Amino acid sequence: MFMNFRATAAAVIAVALTAGAADAAELRLSHQWATSDVRHKVAEIVANHVAEANVDLSIQIFPTGSLFKAQEQYNPLSRGQLDMTVYPLSYAGGQRPEYNLTLMPGLVKNHDHAARLNESAFMQKIEEIMAQDDVMVLVHGYLAGGFAGKDKCVSAPADVKGLQMRSAGKAFEEMLAGAGASIASMASSEIYNAMQTGVLDAVNTSSSSFVSFRLYEQSKCFTPAGDYALWFMYQPLLMNKSTFDGLTDAQKSALVKGAKKAEAFYLDEAKKEDAAAAKVFADAGVEIHQMTEAEFNAWRELAKETSYKSFVSKVANGQELLDLALSVE
Numbered sequence: 001m002f003m004n005f006r007a008t009a010a011a012v013i014a015v016a017l018t019a020g021a022a023d024a025a026e027l028r029l030s031h032q033w034a035t036s037d038v039r040h041k042v043a044e045i046v047a048n049h050v051a052e053a054n055v056d057l058s059i060q061i062f063p064t065g066s067l068f069k070a071q072e073q074y075n076p077l078s079r080g081q082l083d084m085t086v087y088p089l090s091y092a093g094g095q096r097p098e099y100n101l102t103l104m105p106g107l108v109k110n111h112d113h114a115a116r117l118n119e120s121a122f123m124q125k126i127e128e129i130m131a132q133d134d135v136m137v138l139v140h141g142y143l144a145g146g147f148a149g150k151d152k153c154v155s156a157p158a159d160v161k162g163l164q165m166r167s168a169g170k171a172f173e174e175m176l177a178g179a180g181a182s183i184a185s186m187a188s189s190e191i192y193n194a195m196q197t198g199v200l201d202a203v204n205t206s207s208s209s210f211v212s213f214r215l216y217e218q219s220k221c222f223t224p225a226g227d228y229a230l231w232f233m234y235q236p237l238l239m240n241k242s243t244f245d246g247l248t249d250a251q252k253s254a255l256v257k258g259a260k261k262a263e264a265f266y267l268d269e270a271k272k273e274d275a276a277a278a279k280v281f282a283d284a285g286v287e288i289h290q291m292t293e294a295e296f297n298a299w300r301e302l303a304k305e306t307s308y309k310s311f312v313s314k315v316a317n318g319q320e321l322l323d324l325a326l327s328v329e
Helices: 002-023 038-053 074-079 097-103 111-118 121-132 170-178 188-196 207-212 241-245 249-283 293-305 307-314 318-326
Strands: 025-030 057-062 084-086 135-139 142-149 164-167 202-206 221-223 232-234 237-240
Touching: 038 057, 038 084, 038 135, 038 237, 038 249, 057 249, 074 084, 074 135, 074 237, 097 121, 097 170, 097 232, 097 307, 097 318, 111 121, 111 142, 111 249, 121 135, 121 318, 135 241, 135 249, 142 207, 142 249, 164 170, 170 293, 170 307, 188 202, 202 207, 207 249, 221 249, 237 241, 237 249, 293 307, 307 318
Parallel strands: 025 057, 025 084, 164 202
Antiparallel strands: 084 237, 135 237, 142 202, 142 221, 142 232
16 A cells, blocks of 8 residues: 555656646747847847746747748748747738738828827737737837938928839838839848949838948938838737647746836837937938928828728728728827
């Protein structure tokens, strides 16, 4: 009997140890940016909070596209081959055309408006589409951009007529073409040389790209993201939903609390990034022009006839999604 008791006790201990090992998990998080980038820091906040929570969960971050290439992360995430990613959702617009609304001119006015959009019925619809791919949002976040002109300020639709321009995103290209600009497609790394050699007259891209590629050296006037801006790109921290659902309640709670901290940081840093870009250009002697409400509204009216119309014609529920987004004040 004593031997049976010992055997039973050993079996209970083995089961307990096995259960503890099963609860411990390591998640893999991939993104394309350098460790100095705000999007990496967002990932770090979540990872550090989870580690400090001591819930048998860790997050290993793979930056600079070291695990998956920049635009190839959504499918592995959806299939459970990747646990988490910080990812511009419009990159997956080929699989889910609805996602193209997350990089659409005039849909977002400023960062506070973006934060309201993240909590809206529009974003709820986008998240329902993600759920069909076994994907969920942990941290919402938008980053903004502006315009730079080689010889003049670019802020209103009339300013771009006859200019050779490069923009980030097909919807922006459609809108700029509608305003009379000629479009030159190229990688961000090629913009500096194109402006230097006169191939480009103006550019529309992100605040971080304006600084990292030193475009202030080739610009006469800069229109930064401020109270109004056209270029906003949704770049959330996503997670495989089944992976999240398979965690313990304590692990889920740690992730959610870390995500809440990261989201507040993301919003604050996005605003700082725009202000920092404006300062870099101003310090370099570049004229700064702030987009006005009237200029923003003029772009939105043009977008209705170009980018929005194109989107609605290609997406079955496009008008419903667009109306939901535009309804957020």
